[in-house]
Amino acid sequence: MSSAVWPVVISYLLVLPFKAHGEHFEYCSTEHTKDLSNNNLTRIPSHLSNNIEYLDVSHNNISSIVHGDLSGLTQLCFLKITHCGLQHISPDAFSSNSEIKVLNISYNHLTSIPNLYLPQLRILDLSRNPYPNYGLPHSFGNLNYLSILSIGSPVATSVKVKDFVPLQNIRLKKIIFGDRTELRNYEKGVFSQLKSLQEVILKVTFCQRFDIFKDMIVDFDQTQTKKIQLIKLFPDQCSIMTDPFDAFKDLRVLSNLGIVDTWINSSVMVKLFKNVWKSSFEEIAFLNITYNEDTPDGFQLPKQNHTMNLRAFVLDGVHHHQYRYPTINTSVELINQLTYLKFSGTGMNILPCNLISAIKSLQVLDLSNNLLDDSGFWWSGCSSHKVFPALRKLSLSHNRFNDLAEIANNVNDMKFLESLDLSFNSISIGKPCFWPSHLTELSLSHNNLGDHVFRFLSPHFQKIDLSKTGLSVIPLNSISLLPRLTHLYLSFNSIQVIPADFRSPALVSLRIDQNAITFISQKTMEGLPKLKTLKADHNPFSCDCDSFWFMTELNKSLLLDWPLGYACSTPPSLSGRRLGTYEYGWLSCQPGLQAAVVLPVLFVVGAALAVTVYACDGVWYTKMLWVWIRMKRRGSKRANRLLNATFRYHAFISYSQHDSVWVGSQLVPALERSGLSLCVHERDFEPGKWIVDNIIQCVEDSYKSLFILSKNFVQSEWCNYELFFAQHRAISVNDDSLVFVLLEPIPTDSLPKKFLKLRTLLRQKTYLEWPADERKQRVFWCNLRAILQTVDQSKILKDVATDIADICPLLPVKE
Numbered sequence: 001m002s003s004a005v006w007p008v009v010i011s012y013l014l015v016l017p018f019k020a021h022g023e024h025f026e027y028c029s030t031e032h033t034k035d036l037s038n039n040n041l042t043r044i045p046s047h048l049s050n051n052i053e054y055l056d057v058s059h060n061n062i063s064s065i066v067h068g069d070l071s072g073l074t075q076l077c078f079l080k081i082t083h084c085g086l087q088h089i090s091p092d093a094f095s096s097n098s099e100i101k102v103l104n105i106s107y108n109h110l111t112s113i114p115n116l117y118l119p120q121l122r123i124l125d126l127s128r129n130p131y132p133n134y135g136l137p138h139s140f141g142n143l144n145y146l147s148i149l150s151i152g153s154p155v156a157t158s159v160k161v162k163d164f165v166p167l168q169n170i171r172l173k174k175i176i177f178g179d180r181t182e183l184r185n186y187e188k189g190v191f192s193q194l195k196s197l198q199e200v201i202l203k204v205t206f207c208q209r210f211d212i213f214k215d216m217i218v219d220f221d222q223t224q225t226k227k228i229q230l231i232k233l234f235p236d237q238c239s240i241m242t243d244p245f246d247a248f249k250d251l252r253v254l255s256n257l258g259i260v261d262t263w264i265n266s267s268v269m270v271k272l273f274k275n276v277w278k279s280s281f282e283e284i285a286f287l288n289i290t291y292n293e294d295t296p297d298g299f300q301l302p303k304q305n306h307t308m309n310l311r312a313f314v315l316d317g318v319h320h321h322q323y324r325y326p327t328i329n330t331s332v333e334l335i336n337q338l339t340y341l342k343f344s345g346t347g348m349n350i351l352p353c354n355l356i357s358a359i360k361s362l363q364v365l366d367l368s369n370n371l372l373d374d375s376g377f378w379w380s381g382c383s384s385h386k387v388f389p390a391l392r393k394l395s396l397s398h399n400r401f402n403d404l405a406e407i408a409n410n411v412n413d414m415k416f417l418e419s420l421d422l423s424f425n426s427i428s429i430g431k432p433c434f435w436p437s438h439l440t441e442l443s444l445s446h447n448n449l450g451d452h453v454f455r456f457l458s459p460h461f462q463k464i465d466l467s468k469t470g471l472s473v474i475p476l477n478s479i480s481l482l483p484r485l486t487h488l489y490l491s492f493n494s495i496q497v498i499p500a501d502f503r504s505p506a507l508v509s510l511r512i513d514q515n516a517i518t519f520i521s522q523k524t525m526e527g528l529p530k531l532k533t534l535k536a537d538h539n540p541f542s543c544d545c546d547s548f549w550f551m552t553e554l555n556k557s558l559l560l561d562w563p564l565g566y567a568c569s570t571p572p573s574l575s576g577r578r579l580g581t582y583e584y585g586w587l588s589c590q591p592g593l594q595a596a597v598v599l600p601v602l603f604v605v606g607a608a609l610a611v612t613v614y615a616c617d618g619v620w621y622t623k624m625l626w627v628w629i630r631m632k633r634r635g636s637k638r639a640n641r642l643l644n645a646t647f648r649y650h651a652f653i654s655y656s657q658h659d660s661v662w663v664g665s666q667l668v669p670a671l672e673r674s675g676l677s678l679c680v681h682e683r684d685f686e687p688g689k690w691i692v693d694n695i696i697q698c699v700e701d702s703y704k705s706l707f708i709l710s711k712n713f714v715q716s717e718w719c720n721y722e723l724f725f726a727q728h729r730a731i732s733v734n735d736d737s738l739v740f741v742l743l744e745p746i747p748t749d750s751l752p753k754k755f756l757k758l759r760t761l762l763r764q765k766t767y768l769e770w771p772a773d774e775r776k777q778r779v780f781w782c783n784l785r786a787i788l789q790t791v792d793q794s795k796i797l798k799d800v801a802t803d804i805a806d807i808c809p810l811l812p813v814k815e
Contacts, residue, residue: 027077027078027101027102027122027123028053028054028077028078028101028102029053029054029077030053030054030078030564031053031563031564032049032051032052032053032054032075033052033053033054033055033056034048034049034052034054034055034056035056036055036056036057036060037056037057037058037059037060038058038059038060039057039060040060040061041057041060041061041062042060042061042062042063043062043069044057044062044065044069044070046069046072048072048073050072050073050074050075051075052073052075052076053075053076053077053078054077054078055073055076055078055079055080056080057080057081057084058080058081058082058083058084059082059083059084060084061084061085062081062084062085062086063084063085063086063087063088064086064087064088064089064090065081065086065088065089065090065093066088066090066093067090067092067093067095069093070093070094070096070097071095071096072096073096073097074096074097074099075099076097076099076100077099077100077101077102078100078101078102079097079100079102079103079104080104081104081105081108082104082105082106082107082108083107083108084108085108085109086105086108086109086110087108087109087110087111088110089105089110089114091114091115091117091139092117093114094116094117094118095117097118098118098119098120099120100118100120100121101120101121101122101123101145102121102122102123103116103118103121103123103124103125104123104125105125105126105129106125106126106127106128106129106150107127107128107129108128108129109129109130110126110129110130110131111129111130111131111132112131113126113131113134113135113136113137113151114137115137115139116137116139116140116143117139117142118143119142119143119144119145120145121143121145121146122145122146122147122148123146123147123148124143124146124148124149124150125150126149126150126151126152127150127151127152127176127179128152128153128154128179129153130153130154130155131153131155131156132153132155132156133153133156133158133160133163134151134153134156134159134160134163134164135160135162135163136163136164136165136166136167137166138166139166140166140167140170141166141167141168141169141170143170144170146167146170146172147171147172147173147174148172148173148174148175148176149167149172149174149175149176150175150176150177151175151176151177152176152177152178152179152203153179154179154181156179157181157182157183157184157185158183158184158185158186159183159185159186159187159190160185160187160190161187161189161190161193163190164190164191164193164194165193167193167194168193168194170196171196172194172196172197173196173197173198173199174197174198174199174200174201175191175194175197175199175200175201176200176201176203177200177201177202177203177204178202178203178204178231179203180203180204180205180231180232181204181205182204182205182206182207182208182209182235183204183209183212184209185212186212186215186216188215188218188219189219190216190219191216191219191220191223192218192219192220192222192223194223195223195224196223196224197220197223197224197225198224198225198226198227199225199226199227199228199229200220200225200227200228200229201228201229201231202216202228202229202230202231203231203232204216205232205233205234205235206233206234206244207234207235207238207239207240210242210244213244213247214244214246214247217247217248217251217254218247218250220254221251221252221253221254222253223253224253225253225254226253226254226255226256227254227255227256227258228254228256228257228258229257229258229259229260230257230258230259230260230262231260231261231262232260232261232262233259233262233264234262234263234264234268235263236263236290237263238263240265240267240268243271243275244268244271245271245272245274245275245276246275247275248272248275248276248278248279248281249275249278249279250279251279251280251281252280253280254279254280254281255280255281255282255283255309256281256282256283256284256285257276257281257283257284257285258284258285258286258287259284259285259286259287259289260287260288260289261287261288261289262289262290263289263290263292264286264289264290264291264292265291265292265293265294265295266291266292266293266294266295266298266299267294267295269291269299270295270299270300270301273301274301276310277308277310277334279309280309281309281310282309282310282311282312283310283311283312283313283314283340284310284312284313284314285312285313285314285315285316285342286314286315286316286318287314287316287317288316288317288319289317289318289319290319290320290321291318291319291320291321292320292321293321293327297327297329298327298328298329299327299328299329299330300329300330301329301330301334308334308337310335310337310338311337311338311339311340312338312339312340312341313335313338313340313341313342314340314342314344314366315342315343315344315346316342316344316345317344317345318345318346318347335358335359336358336359336360336361337361338359338361338362339361339362339363339364340362340363340364341356341359341362341364341365341366342364342365342366342367342368343366343367343370344366344367344368344369344370345369345370346370347370347371348367348370348371348372349370349371349372349373349376350372350376350379351367351372351376351377351379353379356388360389360390361390362388362390362391363390363391363392363393364391364392364393365388365391365393365394365395366395367394367395367396367399368395368396368397368398368399368421369397369398369399370398370399371399371400372396372399372400372401373399373400373401373402374401374402374403374406374407377396377401378410388414388417389415389416390416391414391416391417392416392417392418392419393417393418393419393421394411394414394417394419394420394421395421396420396421396422396425397421397422397423397424397425397443398423398424398425399424399425400425400426401422401425401426401427402425402426402427402428403427403428404422404427404428404429404433404444404456405429405430405431405432405433405434405456407420407422408433408434408435409434411435411436411439412434412435412436414436415436415438416438417436417438417439418438418439418440418441419439419440419441419442419463420439420441420442420443421443422442422443422444422447423443423444423445423446423447423465424445424446424447425446425447426447427444427447427449429449429450429452429453429456432456433456433457433458435457435458435460435461437458437460438460439458439460439461440460440461440462440463440484441461441462441463441464442457442458442461442463442464442465443464443465444464444465444466444469445465445466445467445468445469445489446467446468446469447469448469448470449466449469449470449471450469450470450471451470451471451472451473451475452475453466453469453471454474454475454478454479454481454482455478457481457482459481459482459483459484460484461482461484461485462484462485462486462487462506463485463486463487463488464482464485464487464488464489465489466488466489466490466493467489467490467491467492467493467511468491468492468493469493470493470494471490471493471494471495472493472494472495472496473495473496473497474490474495474498474499474502476499476501477501479502479503479504480503480504482504483505483506484506485504485506485507486506486507486508486509487507487508487509487510488504488507488509488510488511489511490510490511490512490515491511491512491513491514491515491535492513492514492515493514493515494515494516495512495515495516495517496515496516496517496518497517498512498517498520498521498524499524500521500523500524501523501527502524502527502528503527504527504528505527505528505529505530506530507528507530507531508530508531508532508533509531509532509533509534510528510531510533510534510535511534511535511536512534512535512536512539513535513536513537513538513539513561513565514537514538514539515539516539516540517536517539517540517541518539518540518541518542518546518547518569518570519541519542519546519547519550520536520547520550520554521546521549522549522553525554531558532558533558533560534558534559534560535559535560535561536559536566537559537560537561537562537564537565537566538565539569540569540570541566541567541568541569541579542568542569542570542571543568543569543570543571543574543577543579544570544571544589545589547579548589550579551579562580563578563579563580566578566579566580567579647701647702647703648677648679648701648702649677649678649679649684649698649701649702649703650671650676650677650678650702650703650704650788650789651671651676651678651679651702651703651704651705651706651739651788652678652679652698652699652701652702652704652705652706652722652726653667653668653678653679653680653681653706653708654705654706654707654708654713654719654722654723654726655707655708655710655713655719656708656710656712656713656715656716656719657712657716658710658712659708659710659712659713659743660682662708662743662770663680663708667708667741668680670781671784671785671788674785674789675789676785676788676789679698679701679702681694681695681698684698685698691718695718695722695725696725699722699725699726702737703737703788704737704738704739704787704788705722705726705737705738705739706739706741706788707719707722707723707726707738707739707740707741708741708743709740709741709742709743709746710742710743710744710746711744711746714746726738739768739784739787739788740768741768741769741770741784742768742769742770743770744770745769768780768783768784
């Protein structure tokens with residue numbers, strides 16, 4: 001099989017950050033945190049709250065930790081004390097902190113590994129301390145849950161089997177060993193006694209003692225370790241004459257090899273691959289390496305006569321010692337079994353398609369962080385129908401692609417391509433895009449595309465990443481054009497509202513964090529029946545009734561980062577407050593509940609009012625009020641005419657028909673002989689008029705209304721009407737036009753309830769009683785005549801007319 005030479009152009013340094021302790025988040029909550037780093041502390045403060053779970057006192061001047069320093073922190077789970085000059089930790093320093101799961105005391109001045117009695121400890125970092133040896137105290141044998149250990153000293157140069165004996169029965173899964181210094185002595189079997197070990201990060205430099213390196217590799221292969229990472233394996237400008245990787249060819253368990261941050265020559269690279277091809281390694285990665293060609297023909301690797309296990313190759317971040325294209329000459333048969341290939345941060349500007357096209361089994365190709373553009377990837381020297389015959393995932397992130405329509409057209413030749421990453425490019429949209437039906441995942445994040453990007457997507461897409469693409473709105477019905485969509489990422493945009501008609505029946509994951517969304521409505525979520533994860537943190541939520549449903553009813557298990565990152569933005573008084581701690585007013589934010597409370601109250605009040613009105617003859621009073629209002633309206637229209645009116649009678653006589661004998665034989669003759677003019681209904685009512693109209697007319701034409709009260713009067717319906725109209729006339733003009741004569745004693749309480757005001761008047765006014773004694777009857781007639789007589793009738797008539805100017809007939813004629 002022919003070989004190929006592919007050019008690489010030097011560009012820039014790419015360093016992939018290495019995080020050794022990111023796992024602590026699965027053990028400890030960061031809800032109750034305290035960051036006291038860079039505070040010039042000389043000891044841990046004693047006034048800290050006892051509910052603190054996460055404490056960071058790094059970059060201070062704390063030289064020791066003794067009993068009592070942390071006694072109040074009984075809930076402490078994560079403790080970080082780095083760069084503090086820490087020299088001493090007493091054995092009982094953590095006696096009150098049995099809940100600590102993560103302890104980081106790296107980068108200090110500890111001259112001995114401290115005794116630790118922490119039964120829940122999961123992660124321990126002791127690296128970068130000047131202890132002279134790696135002997136672990138016997139107390140480490142009680143750290144039954146210890147999973148990750150980082151240990152390394154710049155002055156410890158030897159490792160003995162007894163140093164790690166306390167960990168023999170501990171199910172340690174990961175160890176980070178060394179301090180980028182070279183060891184002088186290593187006893188075989190040190191690490192082979194850690195039977196549960198699964199991952200190793202080795203920070204030990206080798207240049208002369210490669211026998212130590214071989215012994216360590218063999219030890220790791222005897223455990224369950226499958227992944228090993230070698231950091232700073234060779235010092236700069238190290239002259240390597242022997243084969244440091246000779247032990248690789250005999251490995252049986254180790255399957256993943258990473259070489260990080262190291263100098264490596266082409267001659268050493270050849271030795272490495274000769275052994276890797278014979279080893280059990282299935283994955284190999286070079287991260288942030290400096291490559292130097294110290295052989296005239298560069299990297300030369302001839303065909304090997306054995307089966308290759310290698311399936312994945314990663315080259316991420318390359319620094320070239322010489323400014324020239326490296327020469328790589330190898331048999332394609334050695335790489336034709338690869339399924340994963342990554343060339344990132346290499347400065348590639350033209351794709352070596354003839355080499356890659358020979359890898360028939362390649363399924364994942366990552367060419368991110370290079371200098372590729374449309375013409376460099378699909379250049380004329382490549383035959384598109386022969387390239388990537390089995391490729392399923394392609395990453396072109398962090399390159400220089402720009403024409404989305406041209407990219408869509410070219411990927412149609414990749415018959416099995418399912419996922420395409422075009423993030424961090426200079427993509428522009430304009431012409432229509434015709435995507436292949438087999439492409440289901442597309443990432444366009446970190447490209448300035450705008451709100452019209454949805455029109456250039458395929459209905460076959462299942463996963464779309466449009467994070468930071470300049471979106472401000474989600475166009476109406478845009479999501480309905482993507483019926484198969486299961487994952488949608490819209491983070492880091494300027495979206496203010498998720499439309500209420502947002503419908504995506506297949507969507508299971510939605511990310512809308514880092515936008516301008518103030519609330520998420522219930523109608524929006526109803527359109528996402530299969531949603532399982534929602535990321536919506538770091539939005540300016542409004543803490544009012546708009547967010548009530550989101551706070552009280554939304555299943556919080558959907559939210560990836562709840563409650564962190566979810567805070568109020570408005571109103572200003574609640575700005576910065578976590579949504580999880582805000583207490584909403586249930587009644588004020590639920591109209592249905594308000595109606596359920598208010599309606600029964602109104603019903604009860606209304607029922608009570610109705611009962612009260614009925615018991616107090618409210619219906620009758622209402623009718624009378626309506627009559628009185630009509631009277632007032634009619635009176636206002638006739639006010640001017642009534643000002644010139646005069647009275648026809650001194651008094652209108654109201655009596656019961658049963659008392660007519662006394663009225664006709666005694667009352668009327670006695671008063672009329674005195675010159676008084678009386679209105680008696682039997683005599684003076686106008687024939688043909690309604691009785692009610694006659695009553696009203698006579699009351700209005702009389703200066704006084706004289707009521708002859710008796711038990712018969714109380715039982716008379718017509719007397720009641722006469723009493724009612726005269727009463728309202730007296731009250732309206734505020735005069736003393738009512739005169740009462742009692743023929744017989746009548747208790748005021750015996751009067752009908754309909755005349756409450758009259759009953760009050762009877763209690764307040766003086767009335768005349770008809771005496772049985774004839775001598776007293778003379779006084780009675782004198783008093784009655786005095787009440788009804790006037791000195792100057794014309795003057796009296798004028799004053800009274802002025803007072804009752806707004807009075808008119810009270811009721812229409814009653815049939």
